[in-house]
Amino acid sequence: MEDRRLHIVCHDVPYPPDYGGVFDLYYKIRTLHEEGIKMHLHCFTSGREEQPIL
Numbered sequence: 001m002e003d004r005r006l007h008i009v010c011h012d013v014p015y016p017p018d019y020g021g022v023f024d025l026y027y028k029i030r031t032l033h034e035e036g037i038k039m040h041l042h043c044f045t046s047g048r049e050e051q052p053i054l
Helices: 020-034
Strands: 005-010 038-043
Touching: 005 020, 020 038
Parallel strands: 005 038
Antiparallel strands: none
């Protein structure tokens, strides 16, 4: 099987999925992960609180 990898750059931390753009990105990332695609997520905090789970 081929090695499938993505680099995703986003303007905000996609967790918790609590508003429009982040909600959409969170579920896209989750679905890609379920499909076996490995990802490197590069994101800006934009003033959101640090998320311990990440």
